[in-house]
Amino acid sequence: MIQNAEAPLVSIIIPVYNKGQFLHRCFDSFLNSGFAELEIIVVNDGSTDNGGVICDIYQSKDSRFKVIHQPNAGVSAARNKGLDIATGRWIYFADADDWIDSDVFDGIVSAIRSYPDVDFIRTYCREINGELVLNPDLPADIMVYTRDQFLKTDFVAGYIHSMFVRREVVEKHNLRLSHALDFMEDVEFIFRCLLNSKNVVVYNKAFYNYLTNETSSSINLGLKKVTDHLTSASLMRKYSQSYKSPAVDEHVKRQLNHQLYLYFAEIRLVKDKSAVTARRIRADLLLFIRDTDLRLNELSGINLILLVMGLIHIRLILALHRIRASVSSLTAFCFP
Numbered sequence: 001m002i003q004n005a006e007a008p009l010v011s012i013i014i015p016v017y018n019k020g021q022f023l024h025r026c027f028d029s030f031l032n033s034g035f036a037e038l039e040i041i042v043v044n045d046g047s048t049d050n051g052g053v054i055c056d057i058y059q060s061k062d063s064r065f066k067v068i069h070q071p072n073a074g075v076s077a078a079r080n081k082g083l084d085i086a087t088g089r090w091i092y093f094a095d096a097d098d099w100i101d102s103d104v105f106d107g108i109v110s111a112i113r114s115y116p117d118v119d120f121i122r123t124y125c126r127e128i129n130g131e132l133v134l135n136p137d138l139p140a141d142i143m144v145y146t147r148d149q150f151l152k153t154d155f156v157a158g159y160i161h162s163m164f165v166r167r168e169v170v171e172k173h174n175l176r177l178s179h180a181l182d183f184m185e186d187v188e189f190i191f192r193c194l195l196n197s198k199n200v201v202v203y204n205k206a207f208y209n210y211l212t213n214e215t216s217s218s219i220n221l222g223l224k225k226v227t228d229h230l231t232s233a234s235l236m237r238k239y240s241q242s243y244k245s246p247a248v249d250e251h252v253k254r255q256l257n258h259q260l261y262l263y264f265a266e267i268r269l270v271k272d273k274s275a276v277t278a279r280r281i282r283a284d285l286l287l288f289i290r291d292t293d294l295r296l297n298e299l300s301g302i303n304l305i306l307l308v309m310g311l312i313h314i315r316l317i318l319a320l321h322r323i324r325a326s327v328s329s330l331t332a333f334c335f336p
Contacts, residue, residue, distance in 0.1 A: 006037065012040045013092070013093050013094070014042045014082075016051050019097050020049040022097040023054045026096050026097065026099050040065050041082040042055045043079070044069045045073060068081055068085070075185075079177050083170060090112065092164050098208060098211055101209070104207040104208075108123070112164075117199050119168075119197035120197040120200045122200060122202045122203065124208075142203055147195070149247075150202075151247045155202050156194070156251070165193045166197075173196045175196070178235060180235070182224055183226075195240065223270050229266070233288070236252055282310065285311055
């Protein structure tokens with residue numbers, strides 16, 4: 001059994017639910033990184049396959065593994081359980097069906113030790129879907145920003161796997177993932193972590209391999225998940241109210257517009273078409289306006305049009321997105 005008496009530099013939190021076929025690749029990628037100062041917290045969220053057994057096997061072989069078994073409560077609850085017991089100075093999240101490159105910690109540890117005043121490190125993922133790979137190679141350079149400088153850049157967006165956050169920040173501000181969200185929970189959590197960070201490093205390298213497939217939550221859309229675009233924006237707006245900063249205000253305004261547009265764009269992708277009713281859409285929009293205290297001059301032109309159309313006649317919006325999708329498909333067919 002590998003022993004590591006020192007407190008870990010990084011706590012890796014991995015929720016597991018019925019991903020037994022991927023666990024060896026995921027766990028071994030961290031073990032093969034050559035970095036010993038790890039605490040790997042695996043939360044088995046009520047798996048019904050052999051995942052729980054595999055987790056226990058790794059725990060018995062390597063003392064850096066801490067395995068928690070709990071009844072199924074969802075990915076946010078599992079990640080929060082990991083946060084509750086983490087002892088590392090930095091927090092990182094991984095998913096059970098993904099894996100990391102072997103040299104990841106060389107650059108990350110160098111950044112952590114070179115910039116002691118940094119609370120948040122923005123990294124990058126490769127997205128892998130069969131033979132299609134996005135972000136295959138990046139130059140691995142490093143940029144340092146204050147929080148407000150960073151919020152003005154285009155680097156903010158990212159998966160929860162695209163950040164390392166100092167655990168002191170998480171604990172001081174009692175930051176946990178929202179149970180109100182089934183979707184976009186990572187974006188809202190990242191936002192709160194950022195607002196409580198003093199300085200940010202952008203480590204411009206893709207080292208995390210994010211597997212997308214037919215079971216990925218981002219492509220299995222129900223109306224609740226689509227509505228979570230609005231809910232996440234509302235939560236970000238509420239949380240930001242005590243942070244008096246023009247950069248924060250402007251970033252929240254962009255989030256309101258971005259999430260509102262995604263809500264309209266993804267309505268047409270909801271599998272249960274019977275759930276997409278004019279009454280439900282109007283209720284979602286009115287709640288969004290009320291909860292965000294939305295001013296119409298905060299919206300972009302297209303969002304203002306979509307909002308008005310949504311409150312008057314939702315069928316026009318659905319028709320608009322069907323037309324846009326058809327045009328996009330035709331363009332792709334005619335000009336491959």
